[in-house]
Amino acid sequence: MRIGLLTGGGDCPGLNAVIRAVVVAGDVRYGDRCVGFLDGWLGAIEGRTIELDPDRCRGILSRGGTILGSSRTNPFATPDGPDRVMATIEDLSLDAVVAIGGDDTLGVAAGLADRGLAVVGVPKTIDNDLPGTEVTFGFDTAVQIVTDAIDRLQTTAESHHRVMVCEVMGRNVGHIATHAGIAGGAAEILVPEVPFSIDEVCERLRRRHQRGRYFSTVVVAEGALPEDGEDLVAAQAARSPAAGTDQFGHARLGGIGNFLAFEIERRTGFETRATVLGHIQRGGTPTAYDRVLATRFGAEALAALHDGDSGVMVALVAGQIERLPLSEARGTPKTVDRHLLDDVAAAYLG
Numbered sequence: 155m156r157i158g159l160l161t162g163g164g165d166c167p168g169l170n171a172v173i174r175a176v177v178v179a180g181d182v183r184y185g186d187r188c189v190g191f192l193d194g195w196l197g198a199i200e201g202r203t204i205e206l207d208p209d210r211c212r213g214i215l216s217r218g219g220t221i222l223g224s225s226r227t228n229p230f231a232t233p234d235g236p237d238r239v240m241a242t243i244e245d246l247s248l249d250a251v252v253a254i255g256g257d258d259t260l261g262v263a264a265g266l267a268d269r270g271l272a273v274v275g276v277p278k279t280i281d282n283d284l285p286g287t288e289v290t291f292g293f294d295t296a297v298q299i300v301t302d303a304i305d306r307l308q309t310t311a312e313s314h315h316r317v318m319v320c321e322v323m324g325r326n327v328g329h330i331a332t333h334a335g336i337a338g339g340a341a342e343i344l345v346p347e348v349p350f351s352i353d354e355v356c357e358r359l360r361r362r363h364q365r366g367r368y369f370s371t372v373v374v375a376e377g378a379l380p381e382d383g384e385d386l387v388a389a390q391a392a393r394s395p396a397a398g399t400d401q402f403g404h405a406r407l408g409g410i411g412n413f414l415a416f417e418i419e420r421r422t423g424f425e426t427r428a429t430v431l432g433h434i435q436r437g438g439t440p441t442a443y444d445r446v447l448a449t450r451f452g453a454e455a456l457a458a459l460h461d462g463d464s465g466v467m468v469a470l471v472a473g474q475i476e477r478l479p480l481s482e483a484r485g486t487p488k489t490v491d492r493h494l495l496d497d498v499a500a501a502y503l504g
């Protein structure tokens with residue numbers, strides 16, 4: 155088979171492990187030849203590609219990012235985009251495509267499958283919000299990075315008797331905040347799924363101080379909002395040079411950490427600092443868990459292509475790798491298990 159691969163959307167650790175699995179297993183087991191589109195769907199539109207063979211994949215298993223580059227390009231945002239992608243695939247005589255990405259990238263793949271493209275999706279995102287799969291690779295690495303950061307914030311918070319607010323990624327869900335907050339023993343975990351009251355957060359921090367805990371770490375997801383937070387969003391959007399959305403309609407989030415740190419200090423009098431971890435959470439070496447999951451996904455995507463399956467995505471379901479319709483990726487985002495917040499985290503918070 156001649157197989158095209160691409161990585162789309164925000165990068166995450168583990169992408170190279172998927173590429174390697176498809177290219178190397180394809181070569182060894184089936185004699186496949188692979189081509190990589192550069193910069194996601196943009197390379198497919200513009201016909202920018204590189205040949206991929208096992209030599210090209212040497213040493214990439216442990217490398218973060220993606221050797222193919224990525225972008226948030228949506229071929230369906232322009233009238234001739236989908237036709238140009240299909241024309242590139244025909245020019246290259248490709249039999250099928252493996253699209254590695256989040257809901258946007260896989261949504262495009264589903265649209266092209268409807269036009270007759272043989273395509274299998276591989277779900278990725280540090281946010282872990284993709285429906286259908288229990289976990290996406292990249293998430294475990296991000297949680298480990300944030301946990302390490304919280305550990306470091308705890309010691310300096312303790313030295314200076316400060317409140318440390320740590321803003322983390324996750325878009326409109328709080329998986330990273332919740333898992334890293336529990337792992338790091340944060341005093342507060344604030345997520346988009348549960349609008350919070352700043353006054354109540356301040357009250358809980360005061361009570362901690364009264365109990366002799368003179369420092370606290372507050373983990374806040376970038377999409378979390380106070381109960382009366384609509385004004386905050388509007389104000390941030392107006393101020394931000396990043397105002398506007400990408401080709402899939404996503405606004406750029408961020409800013410809640412600094413806002414919250416300011417409000418906590420103003421309302422409690424406790425010295426407070428904010429740390430915004432940003433893209434550090436997406437960079438660098440994948441954890442062993444993410445390397446294994448990404449490799450399993452890649453191997454299954456290849457098997458699906460050779461079984462003649464198309465319009466499917468691979469997914470982790472009850473610990474096993476399964477194939478689901480690509481449309482699953484466009485379902486309602488997976489939100490935080492409330493049991494984790496209400497029972498597990500709450501068991502020692504407050």
Ligand code: F6P
Nearest residue numbers: 164279280281323324325407436
């Ligand atoms: O979806 C992954 C993610 O890292 C989100 O957590 C974050 O909101 C967004 O991407 C950041 O996107 P960009 O890299 O375009 O700034």
